[in-house]
């Protein structure tokens with residue numbers, strides 16, 4: 001896996017996850033119940049994996065061990081306890097990580113908002129589990145919300161949710177996603193002056209074609 005260059009990562013972080021998912025519809029989509037716990041964030045980076053069975057010690061250790069720029073992917077399958085909170089987020093931020101994604105629960109949500117690091121989870125609960133398991137980074141593949149994640153896969157996320165893809169898939173989607181955003185920005189700006197969606201797309205022709213069962217795709221005309 002050829003990792004994304006800093007320049008490519010910068011371009012990815014400037015894009016909404018939805019635009020990349022439009023450009024390549026094969027990105028893997030973890031369970032949408034895993035959501036941004038901190039609003040208005042965009043996250044992208046290579047995955048490092050952690051297994052945390054109702055135990056936050058491996059997460060705290062991994063937050064300090066992972067390479068800067070990476071996304072900590074934590075799995076706590078069927079867990080009922082929080083495995084990360086503001087201490088984990090502060091350690092991850094200090095170490096320069098791009099974010100923390102938990103297939104499970106977090107806590108300290110007000111503190112997470114203050115820190116501002118992207119954190120994704122199934123939700124929050126005030127109760128943490130144990131701090132026993134001395135393993136830190138797992139370095140193996142895990143299942144995140146039903147989606148396989150290998151270390152080095154790119155994990156992307158924002159307020160809409162998460163997507164996972166290989167670096168090559170992300171690289172291949174970049175130009176298309178940038179074009180999606182250019183066209184959508186032009187349409188939105190023009191709609192601000194009162195013109196409708198049908199003025200900026202082939203909506204009417206597309207509808208007529210689909211009504212007759214003909215092949216057609218909905219396109220921007222900007």
Ligand SMILES: O=C([O-])CC(=O)C(=O)O
Nearest residue numbers: 082084085086087088128
């Ligand atoms: O969930 C946990 O036990 C860890 C925690 O509170 C924190 O990181 O601040």
Ligand SMILES: [Mg+2]
Nearest residue numbers: 085086087108
């Ligand atoms: Mg805490």
